[in-house]
Amino acid sequence: MTEAADPARARLDAATAHLEPPFAVVDLDAFDANAADLLRRAGGKPVRLASKSVRVRALIERALGAGLQGILAFTLPEALWLARHGHDDLVVAYPTADRAALRELAGVEGGGRDRIRERVTVMVDSREHLDAIRAAGASAAAPVRVCLDVDAGWWPLGGRGPRIGAKRSPLHTPAAAAALAREIAARPELVLDGLMSYEAHIAGVGDRPPGRLGALAGAAIAGMQSASGRELAARRAEVVAAVSAVAPLRFVNGGGTGSVERTAAEAAVTEVAAGSGLFAPTLFDAYRSFTPRPAALFALPVVRRPSAGVATVLGGGYLASGAAGGDRLPRPVLPAGLRLDRQEGAGEVQTPVTGEAARTLRVGDRVWFRHAKAGELCERFDAVHLIRGGAVVETVPTYRGEGCTFL
Numbered sequence: 001m002t003e004a005a006d007p008a009r010a011r012l013d014a015a016t017a018h019l020e021p022p023f024a025v026v027d028l029d030a031f032d033a034n035a036a037d038l039l040r041r042a043g044g045k046p047v048r049l050a051s052k053s054v055r056v057r058a059l060i061e062r063a064l065g066a067g068l069q070g071i072l073a074f075t076l077p078e079a080l081w082l083a084r085h086g087h088d089d090l091v092v093a094y095p096t097a098d099r100a101a102l103r104e105l106a107g108v109e110g111g112g113r114d115r116i117r118e119r120v121t122v123m124v125d126s127r128e129h130l131d132a133i134r135a136a137g138a139s140a141a142a143p144v145r146v147c148l149d150v151d152a153g154w155w156p157l158g159g160r161g162p163r164i165g166a167k168r169s170p171l172h173t174p175a176a177a178a179a180l181a182r183e184i185a186a187r188p189e190l191v192l193d194g195l196m197s198y199e200a201h202i203a204g205v206g207d208r209p210p211g212r213l214g215a216l217a218g219a220a221i222a223g224m225q226s227a228s229g230r231e232l233a234a235r236r237a238e239v240v241a242a243v244s245a246v247a248p249l250r251f252v253n254g255g256g257t258g259s260v261e262r263t264a265a266e267a268a269v270t271e272v273a274a275g276s277g278l279f280a281p282t283l284f285d286a287y288r289s290f291t292p293r294p295a296a297l298f299a300l301p302v303v304r305r306p307s308a309g310v311a312t313v314l315g316g317g318y319l320a321s322g323a324a325g326g327d328r329l330p331r332p333v334l335p336a337g338l339r340l341d342r343q344e345g346a347g348e349v350q351t352p353v354t355g356e357a358a359r360t361l362r363v364g365d366r367v368w369f370r371h372a373k374a375g376e377l378c379e380r381f382d383a384v385h386l387i388r389g390g391a392v393v394e395t396v397p398t399y400r401g402e403g404c405t406f407l
């Protein structure tokens with residue numbers, strides 16, 4: 001292995017010298033600092049952990065131990081699995097059409113499900129969702145908790161013009177939300193537990209994008225976000241008032257890593273959600289208001305040298321979801337000064353890296369990468385090695401390593 005001049009690289013290489021790449025690590029010092037920063041940014045409002053952005057039970061437990069409260073799960077089978085592992089206060093962030101999981105939740109199948117039913121809340125935004133829960137066997141004697149998902153998008157010209165935001169819930173107005181709340185209240189097999197509205201276009205879009213036109217694009221994004229944020233704060237308060245007049249709400253959830261302080265400042269919001277800020281993948285480098293510490297990395301071995309200026313590592317094509325683009329590619333970060341090859345990008349089995357530092361790499365050296373998103377990295381590895389200071393202190397399974405591929 002070549003001499004590592006960079007102390008960050010030297011520390012990672014030394015801590016993991018006994019491991020054969022490919023492997024993934026999480027730096028616990030960075031993870032803990034990021035958890036503390038999310039809580040600081042929330043200014044005292046509870047932060048619910050978005051589990052999709054972690055996908056490692058030991059690290060979910062660590063984040064909860066650090067002060068995050070409750071879990072925003074991504075599928076119902078995942079929530080049921082976490083509940084069986086003793087977790088509480090699980091809100092499934094996305095609606096489900098999984099009949100078997102709904103039957104399990106409703107308690108029709110399996111024994112001893114009652115307590116689990118009280119610990120899991122499912123997302124709804126339409127009658128179809130309510131009907132599916134009834135069809136799964138929920139009853140007045142065994143009611144299922146539901147959370148109303150309300151669209152947080154921005155319609156600058158009212159309903160007739162462009163709609164900015166993720167295409168999720170059809171419920172946009174206080175009247176539409178209250179109407180579905182009344183429908184829920186009229187069904188004895190359901191309990192209205194909470195309300196969620198996630199502003200993806202604010203929380204998940206950085207206002208400091210990289211690139212030549214980054215400053216211009218950043219100003220436009222920041223302008224859109226503050227106009228939308230103002231509209232949303234007013235509408236969210238009206239939605240919460242209208243729904244609360246139908247039934248009391250245990251929680252009102254909003255936001256994500258990119259909007260923690262803004263969302264937490266709204267009086268109508270009782271808790272914010274966040275997860276990505278713990279691993280701090282590359283997409284979260286692009287925000288002006290906070291700078292998380294990169295905590296999750298993966299190491300790939302150099303396996304060949306096609307030419308003096310190119311080193312090729314094994315694997316690497318761990319692309320992030322979303323609209324395809326350069327920002328979804330993993331980024332080689334150590335040694336510093338490496339780039340992906342424009343033509344090959346991150347490859348299925350091999351990834352060439354170029355740049356000055358590539359000249360110094362030898363077969364057997366490691367290249368350290370960061371993923372563009374957080375939990376998706378864990379779908380590529382059975383385990384993550386937890387580093388503290390200069391050593392691996394524990395190796396823990398990812399969801400995948402526990403045989404659980406929920407998505």
Ligand SMILES: Cc1ncc(COP(=O)(O)O)c(C=O)c1O
Pocket residue numbers: 050053072093198203204255256257258273274275276277374
């Ligand atoms: C419903 C919901 N809430 C919150 C978040 C924020 O999660 P993170 O902090 O990992 O970006 C997401 C992310 O997609 C989401 O879908």
